[in-house]
Amino acid sequence: MSSHSVLQSEVDRLRLQLQTLQVEQGVQNISIGNYLLERLAQLGVTSMFGVPGDFNLGFLDLVEDHSKIEWVGNCNELNAAYAADGYARVKEHSIGVVTTTFGVGELSATNGIAGAFSEMVPVLHIVGTPSTVQQKAKPILHHTLGDGRYEAYRLAAAQFSIFQANLADKNTAAALIDHALTECIKLARPVYVTLPMDMVTQEISSERLKIPLSRSHPLNDHDTEKFVIDLIAERVKEAEGDVVVIVDACVIRHDVRKEVLDLLKETGFPVYATPMGKTAINEDHERYGGIYIGTVTHPDIKKKVEQAKLIISIGGLQSDFNTGNFSYKIPTLRHIELHSTHTKVQYATFAGVEMKQLLPKLGEALKSLHPLVRKFEVPLFVKALPKEDTPVISQLWFWPRLSYFFKPKDVIVTETGTSNFGILEVPLPPGSVLVSQILWGSIGWSVGSCLGAALAARDVGLNRVILFVGDGSLQLTVQEISPMIRLGLKPIIFVLNNSGYTIEKFIHGKKRKYNNIANWKWTELLNVFSEDDKPHKSYTVRTKDELSSLLDDKAFASGDKIQLVEVVMEPLDAPRALKVQTELSAKSDPYKERR
Template sequence: MASVQNGQVTLGNYLLERLIQLGVKQAFGVPGDFNMPFLDLIEDHPNIGYVGCCNELNAGYAADGYARVTGKVGAVITTFGVGELSATNAIAGAHSERVQVVHIVGVPSTVLQGHQAVLHHTLGDAKFDAFLHIAQHITAATATLFHAETAAAEIDQCLAAMLLKARPCYITIPTDLVNVEISAKSLETPLRPTIDHPSKEPTEAFLVNRIAHLFETAKKPVVLIDACSLRFHVVDIAQKLIEKTGVTFFTSPMGKAALNESHPNFGGIYIGDISMPAVKEAFETADFILAIGTMKSDFNSGSFTWRMPGERTVELHSDHVVFQYGRFEGVTFQTILPLLVEQVTPLKESQKVAVHPWPKYLGTPTGPITQEGLWPLTSTFFKENDIVFAETGTSAFGVLETKLPKGAIFGAQILWGSIGWAGGSILGAAVAAEESVVPRRTILFMGDGSWQLTIQELSTMARYKVKPIIFLLNNDGYTIERFIHGPNRHYNDIQAWKWTSLLDVFGAAEDSYATHQVKTFEELSALMKEPSFAAADKIQFVEIFIGKMDAPRALKLQASLTAKVNA
């Protein structure tokens, strides 16, 4: 710990050391006068860096993407009031989708707060806790530091709550406390998520016995892997369960690529009525379903058309288990799954479910690019360990039916669904890719409407020399919205941009990027086969022209269901 001397550390460096212990190597943010003293510490620290973004919303998105790819924690740093409110949407999205992001807010000094001074960036009413009330609704915990002697404990409690609940946390640091020295003793004790409930060993033993029995006696058992399996790091133990039993497993949209989609036991992505017919049939005829970490949102469940009846379903969660029609609080998949792996036995061949999880396509597509042919073609471009992010809309629904290779990471904001998320998030993903111990390409699929919200971070990518491959789907507006409502309404139209000129406008060095425009499958296929393009050694920006009312199969079905629910 480079910043600790004689057992003392500044309060600001105490927080930085905790972030470093949690795996944070880069933080994202925008400077403002109330956070600059803290930014000084980051800039001077040898073990953590800072990525300056174009606005706080994008910085929050970047921290979200960084956390998803590293599987650890993201950090965003804003100034009081104007800065933190700009980032609020990103923090709300991370809360919704269970992503660990630390939101650090530089606030006015304790002296000014104590005197209730009317300051810039405030509401002019001397209420310095106004924005805290917002943060309390969209974080696991908050810490408003005001006294140096209690700051370390408050920071630790806040971060521990984030780890326990897999949701963001919010920490404010007054300008006059950043460089106050405090004891560094607590840094010797690693942070641990604290579980408040008492031991549930008898309940756990009962549940493990019953679940193992269901595996043994079911004619066609299956497993469903969802987002919280990723967020709470139980994917590895879930894979051990699958390998030992030989059970067929499915994922949800939010759980896509949690496990290898080339695995012989992979049954496909289950989205209720939106699923591929073969996938739907195989899943819904199973007589025992073990669901791990489910999030039953509309876009994740095909507008609530998941069919998992209580009498044949067991749900494992981070803080409870639903066993058929009973709910057991305080029992977690972290404890249940290892015990279950020990107890289960391999399935008989007759118990295994056979299913073809992907659409069947005939031949190589030719002519103008269509959604139907685009996604199977992109699947030929992916490599092991690729990071693939897709924007809510045609891109996310298209990638759902695209087979990702071993080790791939998939990112999409399927629950919160804030358009533009992927543009900021891919920055964080690309920064995280640079830290990876295995080579990883960063690939983005995003529509023209969404990119207009967060396109500024393209300049940040050029500035920090990350090298994503960006596929812009130019379909002339908000296609997903057109399918939900108002296909010919002007509010779903956008201004056409000269997309391939933007990197030049943003000042990127001429040798740091390449741009392409493709209108046919022949052109796109040739580009994907070009070694210099696939190498991802510079920013590659590809504008794909596609029909305004062309959309993936799954999106059309989801939009129809959404329109009915909205009505």
């Protein structure tokens, strides 16, 4: 045999050996539980929320031992679901994860999961279930309904999730996990995964982990997309540059902030936001004009938007509180809508032409109109502190005053009620993130959400986390202050003490006892929930001067510890936008004669 042949033979042997090693590495086994955790780590998940229960404890062993994912541990499952929601809203391109036990735990979390579904927030709900053997035999186990219907909870969950996976077969477990997570990140909706006790440590191939999950959507049909772009360009030219853009919730949920900003830079279009779209665009953007909410809108903004010759809505979600009780005055002939699944140009709908791919090409097609568009002025959205003679802290004064306290990259969490509405007309600094739940509107949501938002903010390098919550709402979910302190989080919590459910009073029953609550010793809460080595401080402010002095205090403003501020306000005082909205809502109240 020639030396060349010997050398070639050795090369072939080494190549075969290398291929064998690669194959062996490629089929290295991993448990189903750890496969799921590795996929979550690949998505940037660092915190898992939930409550331990006997059917998920084996899985929680794996979570606790994982090097990248921290088990948070909540006070109840509802709060855990709220926290997963807040985490996903702040940590974009990741998801929120909540783990509960079968039946009692998962049903407790359902309200939080439904809210995430309603508001299009990507949350994974993992449920530890009885073993596959038990599910087949259907004994009367604890946490069951006692009638053998082990599938009842999954059927319920199907109403609030876009995909449900039962990891009962090791041969399909990896594919089901991948499909569930892909649906979650692509469609920005919750998914539901059940993990039987006896499947947690079953081993499967790790080969699929080498392939990242795809966020890509099918490409827009080229010809249809080009037709739509040409059609929109024609409408814009007909409008002679008199065009405004309205950004809404799905700009945030479907990850098109950059594409929208690029469009605005290319065209110079004036831009306004809905309540659910607030902070989709930095509010110091030179062509940003404020919030549009139909009839609820400030008159100057309302005129600018509704009298434009063409309105382009991006990522619209037209719910009642997001549209001023459906009071948009935008005729279809002057309206173009860009969505995550379709585009509407006046009366025509183009299915499958989605906004993320469309926007860059649209900006390119319209950039020549920039000089024409710039001729149309945009009213400045600026801070304005009203002058009031009374020392009482009014809603009218409170929110503009807070605008001087906010800093770039703050995370601001607001609760259903006065906070959601009060924040709308306040300019927020660049890079700030507003976290609010306007469509689902579950009172108490903001407290659990604040926990998740604070963990996410810490991960992504945002600034302070500031929570505004009413006294009534806080009583529903107050326990979640405890894990905030345990985890070393430092939110500034403003408790608006206005003696009950103010938003409900304005809707119906201003003088009814059912809208009142017991008054707690609010400044004692941090003492109750605190651990000895965790610094904290609480304050009560009753006047404008007291609040201003506190906000101007550098130590307080630094946010170097968790702090709670009780803000005493009048029971029947509310922000302008809330008053107008509830007046509109009251028109459909069948009991309005008894308000």
